[in-house]
Amino acid sequence: MAGKNCVAIAGDTRFGVRNQTVALDSNRIFKINNRTLFGMTGLNTDILTLRESFKFQMNLYNLEEEREISPKTFAHNVAQTLYSKRFGPYFITPIIAGLEGEDYTPFLCATDLIGAMEFPKSFVVAGTGEESLMGVCETFYKENMEPEELFEVVSQCLLAAVDRDALSGWGSVVHVLTKDGITTKRLRTRKD
């Protein structure tokens, strides 16, 4: 979700196989650099593989370009990587959130599993509970929220949506990205 010169990403930390919960601490939101956060949902093995793949690509970019990648460029990179596997895709739904440019304008991007990009201004959702999430976010989203308020809204949206989805929950993490840095908080969720 985007606020005033800040963005927040929140996700649950469950790793499960069909109905069984296997782990409670699988982190799916990764920091690309101080301006970009990258979250993925879907098949766990693809999440892990792509995390390494993008880490590698970003290291190379830093060495060649001698600067940090901007969120928009990274989003296009993600789309390109996903489309390269058009006929044998990675089963993930990525979300990119960052602060673009000198004046730290919030940037959000979501793609589907083969790299079709979408740049909404307000919020993006992904995962098994995305329909519930969409509803709650739509209700509680306001423009130009300050970081504290943004954190509250994002947390409540996630908690509410996760309680209506059987396959989500068991712990959650919220990252808020401002020009001063990233604050990470873990929320207490239902463990059923």
Add this chain to the structure above:
Amino acid sequence: MFTLGSVLDNELKSSVEDFSFETEFSTNQLMLPNIEKPFEFAQSIISLEKDLDENDNQPMFHQQKKEERKERALIKGSKGTTTLAFIYEKGTVVAVDSRATSGQYIASQSVQKVVPVNQYMLGTLAGGAADCQFFLGHLGRICNLYELRNNEKISVAAASKLLNNILYSYRNYGLSVGSMICGYDTRGPQLYYIDSDGSRLKNSLFSVGSGSPFAYGVLDAGYRWDLSKEDAIDLGRRAICAATFKDSYSGGTVKVYHIDENGWVKISDDDASELWYRYEEKEKKNK
């Protein structure tokens, strides 16, 4: 259709042909729709989660057919629940969760999965909610009639047999019932498992639903015939709590009931997640 008129006709008949086995225990069949292939339609109304796993070893065309049936299903059911019951020296303990899911959407966290049959018998609900509620309610009616006619309490064995016979006559209609009949009668604490496939099993402990493997783990480890009442109730509660934690399709609140010679009593009703956090705290303190 089950109408009042047809039930009354049944009453008249039974007063004339007194104690006739057929009229006393027969029910009017629920009607099938007047279409070609009525059974196929009946079976396609609820699609169960468990159908998913059966697909894995089937040839392609079989899989496609099952997929089609799932798409056309009017209700996406799942035996997504955890219910358990066990008998011990002092009575019967019944513990259930309270979540209802339709596919992966949590439809409700506050479902009543224990249906009282009469004062000393409880039935549990797993599978199709409507099916279980109707047939357990119907079982309650039949048991009441039995008591009025024969002036004695019906035994749990007989009640479960009645339900079993009714469900067997609806075999292949696409019903989904995985119920446990738990009670206390002259023979002591009794527990029967009744299925919509027509099985009726007697044992000292059962767990039914998608969370049952997880509940069995805790239940089997702690079960003894000579448990104290407090320990037995705690065992039931812990087993359901563990199942709600591990199984995504179980959750909500944990309800525990106890049945002894004085009838059934609701012991507790706790939020599953709060209970889990409480047990975690206790573990930390013990360490």
